[in-house]
Structure formats: structure tokens, C-alpha cells
Amino acid sequence: MAPSQSYEVTVVGGGLGGLTAALALRHRGIRVTVLEQAGRLGEVGAGIQTAPNASRVLLSLGLRHQLEAIHTEPQDQVRRRWKDGRIVALTSLGDHCKDTYNAPYWHYHRADLHRVIMDGCTDPDGPGPAVRLLTDSKVVGLDRTDPRRPTAVTEDGACHPADALIGADGVRSRVRDLMGAEDTLVFSGEMAYRALIPGDLIAADPATRWLVDRYQSTIWYGPDRHLVHYMIRGGQYLNVVACVPCTDDVAERWSAPAAPGELAAAFPGWDDRVPAMLSKAKDDVSRFALYYRRRDPVWMDGNVALLGDACHAMLPYQAQGASQAMEDAAVLAEELGAVTASGIEGALRRYVNRRATHAGMVQDASLRNKTFYHYPDGPLQEERDARLRSFEGESDVSYDWLWSGSPLATPDLGAFSYPFAR
Numbered sequence: 001m002a003p004s005q006s007y008e009v010t011v012v013g014g015g016l017g018g019l020t021a022a023l024a025l026r027h028r029g030i031r032v033t034v035l036e037q038a039g040r041l042g043e044v045g046a047g048i049q050t051a052p053n054a055s056r057v058l059l060s061l062g063l064r065h066q067l068e069a070i071h072t073e074p075q076d077q078v079r080r081r082w083k084d085g086r087i088v089a090l091t092s093l094g095d096h097c098k099d100t101y102n103a104p105y106w107h108y109h110r111a112d113l114h115r116v117i118m119d120g121c122t123d124p125d126g127p128g129p130a131v132r133l134l135t136d137s138k139v140v141g142l143d144r145t146d147p148r149r150p151t152a153v154t155e156d157g158a159c160h161p162a163d164a165l166i167g168a169d170g171v172r173s174r175v176r177d178l179m180g181a182e183d184t185l186v187f188s189g190e191m192a193y194r195a196l197i198p199g200d201l202i203a204a205d206p207a208t209r210w211l212v213d214r215y216q217s218t219i220w221y222g223p224d225r226h227l228v229h230y231m232i233r234g235g236q237y238l239n240v241v242a243c244v245p246c247t248d249d250v251a252e253r254w255s256a257p258a259a260p261g262e263l264a265a266a267f268p269g270w271d272d273r274v275p276a277m278l279s280k281a282k283d284d285v286s287r288f289a290l291y292y293r294r295r296d297p298v299w300m301d302g303n304v305a306l307l308g309d310a311c312h313a314m315l316p317y318q319a320q321g322a323s324q325a326m327e328d329a330a331v332l333a334e335e336l337g338a339v340t341a342s343g344i345e346g347a348l349r350r351y352v353n354r355r356a357t358h359a360g361m362v363q364d365a366s367l368r369n370k371t372f373y374h375y376p377d378g379p380l381q382e383e384r385d386a387r388l389r390s391f392e393g394e395s396d397v398s399y400d401w402l403w404s405g406s407p408l409a410t411p412d413l414g415a416f417s418y419p420f421a422r
Contacts, residue, residue, distance in 0.1 A: 007163035007341040008033065010152050012139050012175050014041045016048075016110070017308030017325030018168030019117045023061050024329045026121060026128040028337025033160060034121070034131060035152060037138035037169075041118060045284060046194050047232045047239025048110045049217065052103035052403040054323035057330045058117075059103060060408070062127075066116040071106035072232050074217040079388055082222025083377075085271035089388035091399070093217065101403050107217070107239070109232045134160075139169070142178035147302045148341070163341045164348065165304045166332065168325070171291055173310035179301050184294040188315055188370065191246035193263050195285045196237040197277065203235070207276040211238060221384075222270060223376040228319075229277065238277065241316065242266060243290070243373075250287045258285040290315055292367060295360040297352065305348045307332060312359040317369035318394070320402070324359045327407040331355050334408055354407070365397045 009025055011018045014036030022032045050058065058067060075094040080087055097105040121131035141153030142165070151161040152175075167175025171185065202208045212235050220227040225244040232239050244266050250256050263285050264278035292315050299311040308325030331354050335347040372394060375381040388394075 007031070007344070009164045009166060009336065010035060010150075010160050010162040011166045011168055012152060013167065013169035013173075013308075013310075014038070014118075014133065014135075015168065015170065015308075016114055016117065016322050017329060018166075019114065019121055020057070020061075020326045021166060021168055021307055021329035021332055022131045023117055023120045024057075024333030025336060026126065026131055027061060028333050029128045030333075030336060031129045032121075032131045033162065034133045035137040035139055035154065035160060036133065036135050037155075039136050041133060041135060042111055042114060044110060044194075045196055046110050047196070047230060047237070047241075048108050048113060048322055049105070049230070049319045050108070050113075050326075051105050051319065051323055051399075052097050052101035053405065053407075054326045055106060056101075056103040056406055057326045060330065061117075061120060063116055063120055066119070067106065067108075067113075070112040070116060070233075071104075071108055072215060072230075072234055073104065073106055074215045074230055076214075076216045078216050078218045080218060080220045080271075081385075082220055082267075082270050082274075085220075085273055088221070088385045097403070103403075105403075107215075107230050107232050109237070109239075112233070139174050139178075142175065142304070144302065144304070148344075150302070150304050163303065164336065164344045166307055167304070167310045168307040169310055171293075171309040171313040173306065175304070176306055176310050179304050179306070181298055181301070181306070182296060184296045185291050185313070186294060187246075187251065188290040188292060189246055190243055190290045190315075190370070191250045192288050192290055192316065193240070193242040193244070193258060193266065193285060194288065195240045195242075195260075195263060195278075195281045196232075197240060197280045198282065199231065199233075199235040199237055201280045202238050202277065205276065205280070207273065208280070210273075211277065219373075220270070220274065221373050221375075221381075222267070224374050225267065226373040227267065227270075227274065240278065240281070242278070243316075246289055247287075250289050253289075255286060255288045258287045260285050292363065295363055297356040297360070299352045299356060300348045303344050303348065305332070305351065312356075312363050314363040314366040315370055316366070317373060318362055318366040318397075318402075320362050320366065324362055328355055328359070331407045358407075361397055362402070365394070368396065369394050 143151040
């Protein structure tokens with residue numbers, strides 16, 4: 001491997017994708033500064049799923065024991081009919097994923113996962129130079145007078161030059177705009193309610209106790225809307241994501257709080273178990289307009305490149321948004337870690353070439369699931385349910401394709417032969 005310690009990278013955005021990139025670059029000996037516009041680093045109160053493809057990246061960064069301490073493991077992925085709750089299909093997770101893909105399917109509280117990755121970035125005893133994390137650092141300008149030293153300019157007037165600049169700043173990426181990339185953002189017409197329902201309320205009610213008796217990831221399919229839920233923090237919370245047609249106020253504002261009663265009211269006529277669980281939501285219910293990006297292979301310009309939602313934002317209908325950003329991070333670090341400063345532009349081009357088609361396929365599948373999940377009762381719904389009963393994947397990508405591969409070219413970082421605890 002070529003020496004990389006002689007150069008530095010600025011990552012704009014301290015979310016899961018940006019911090020995973022920073023940690024992966026640190027493992028390659030690269031000096032990294034993360035610029036985060038918020039006053040403190042952290043994540044929203046919500047759950048997140050990491051399928052084996054993302055788990056494999058996180059395990060390769062030495063986080064196994066930390067992740068084992070914070071994860072909740074679902075045993076199955078269950079698909080249910082909206083009106084009667086009938087199980088349409090069931091996919092084994094748990095030991096099946098570890099035995100088949102040599103990596104787990106785990107659930108987390110986003111803040112817990114974010115903290116573990118952030119600690120890996122700053123741990124003074126970790127490999128490579130510790131990552132420098134700067135908050136209150138909103139990027140408002142990009143100075144490329146010297147194309148080999150792109151400089152991020154923050155709102156307070158500070159300049160942050162580096163040999164490469166990575167925009168990991170989300171669906172409304174400022175770096176993307178400053179880079180001059182095309183505006184590919186599309187409004188889906190839908191929004192997502194998100195809520196964490198206290199697990200003790202779920203466990204205390206005979207109508208919902210089944211949710212804690214066996215941990216599962218559940219998707220309910222219905223006309224024009226669907227519902228996803230799973231337990232996190234070992235049953236402390238039921239994480240809920242409920243996707244419905246978007247209201248005008250949320251479309252205009254992008255996000256807005258919601259009264260707890262709105263969540264259950266958004267699913268009229270559904271199986272009694274749905275209002276039984278949703279009615280237990282408290283005051284932290286929120287609504288988010290759902291946007292995605294059209295497929296776009298232009299992720300870089302010179303020594304500036306994009307990562308995650310900044311280049312391939314997708315609807316949450318494959319639960320792969322963060323996972324694909326983590327794959328980006330692994331490939332980015334592999335390419336940058338193999339060059340000196342003079343080879344950065346070529347390394348970024350190889351990163352894009354390795355990731356754009358793959359992430360684009362997942363984008364497309366997530367978009368097609370918007371229709372696939374929401375068929376009204378009738379022939380198309382019956383055809384979909386029959387397809388799910390012999391499950392290989394929801395749209396055009398199979399779970400075997402999505403979960404079995406490693407984005408890494410280095411075999412020892414993409415494979416794990418040690419056993420998982422049973």
C-alpha cells in the first residue's frame with residue numbers, strides 16, 4: 001500500500017455515513033477533519049437496521065464488541081396484510097444471516113450506533129491518527145483556487161484546506177451545490193411518521209405483547225401506505241416508521257412534529273393490532289417528507305467527491321440508505337488509502353466507478369418498492385403476495401445479491417471466519 005499519512009481529507013457531515021468514512025480513512029493512516037454544522041454531534045431518536053452488507057463494513061473497522069453491546073437482533077422479517085394481519089411471507093434473519101452471510105442483521109438506536117462509530121474516530125489508542133471533529137461548522141463556500149487543495153469555508157469565516165474534500169452532508173447537500181452538480185432531487189409525494197414507543201407499554205398490553213415475545217422486523221402492506229416496526233435497545237423501544245401520502249404542510253416544511261393520535265389515525269380500517277401499538281406513541285412523533293435522487297453517476301469533480309445521500313439518496317423502502325453510505329465509506333477509504341496526494345483524483349474516480357452502479361441499482365429498487373408496497377387489494381396485490389411467498393427479493397434486487405458481497409477488494413477486510421455467539 002502506498003503511504004497516505006502525508007495528506008489530509010475533510011469530510012463535511014458528521015452523520016453515520018460521514019463518520020464511517022472518517023473512521024475508515026483513519027484506519028488507512030489518513031488525517032481526517034469532520035465538519036458538522038450542528039452544535040453537537042449526535043443522531044435523532046430513531047431506529048436503524050444494518051443488513052449483513054453494512055455489518056460487514058462495521059466489523060471490518062474493529063467495532064464488533066461495541067456493536068454486540070448495543071444491538072438488538074431480529075429473528076425474522078415478517079410481511080403482513082393490512083386488513084387482517086395475515087402473514088404473507090417470512091424471511092429468516094438471526095442465525096440464518098450469520099451462517100449464510102457471515103455477518104449479522106442487527107437493529108440499533110441510531111444515537112447508540114453513531115456514538116460507537118464516533119468513539120472509534122476519536123479513540124486515542126485506535127489505529128492511525130485520531131479524527132478531528134468540529135461542530136458549529138456549517139460549510140457555506142468552497143474555494144478551489146488550488147484544485148489540489150479544495151478549501152471548505154464555514155459560516156464563521158474559517159477556512160479548512162485539505163487534499164480531498166468529501167461531501168457526506170445528506171440529502172440537501174451543500175457540498176453538492178458548491179461542486180456544481182446537477183439538482184437530481186425528487187419529491188416522492190409521501191412522508192414518513194417516525195416514533196419510538198416505550199417497550200414497557202408494549203409488553204404490558206396483551207394485544208401487543210407479541211412484539212416483545214420474539215424480536216422481528218415487520219412490514220405491513222396496504223393501499224397507498226405501509227408500516228414498519230421493530231424493537232431496539234433490547235426491547236426498550238418499538239421503533240415505528242409509517243409511510244403515507246404527504247400533507248401540504250410537511251411537503252413545504254420538509255419536517256414537522258405530529259400529535260401522537262395522528263399516527264394511529266393514519267391507518268383507518270387496519271388490523272386491530274395496528275392501532276393497539278400505534279396508539280401508545282407519546283409526544284416524540286415526527287413527520288418527514290420523503291425525497292430521493294435520480295440515478296446520477298457524477299459524484300466527483302477533481303479532488304471533491306460525494307458520499308451517501310448527497311449522491312444517491314433513496315427512499316427507505318429497502319432499509320439500505322445508511323448501509324449504502326457505509327459501503328461508500330469502505331470503498332472510498334480503500335481507494336484513497338492506496339495512493340499519495342498526487343493520485344487522489346484517480347482514486348476518487350475509481351471510488352465512483354466502483355460504487356455508482358451498485359448504489360444506483362439499490363436506489364431504483366427502493367423507488368419501485370414505493371409502488372410494490374402500496375398496491376390496492378386486487379390482482380396486482382395478489383400477484384405481489386404470491387411472489388413474496390417464494391421470497392428472493394422485493395423488487396429487482398435479491399437479498400442474496402444485496403447481502404452476500406463485500407464492497408472491498410481486499411479479501412481479509414471483507415471476510416470473517418470467527419463464530420458469533422449463539
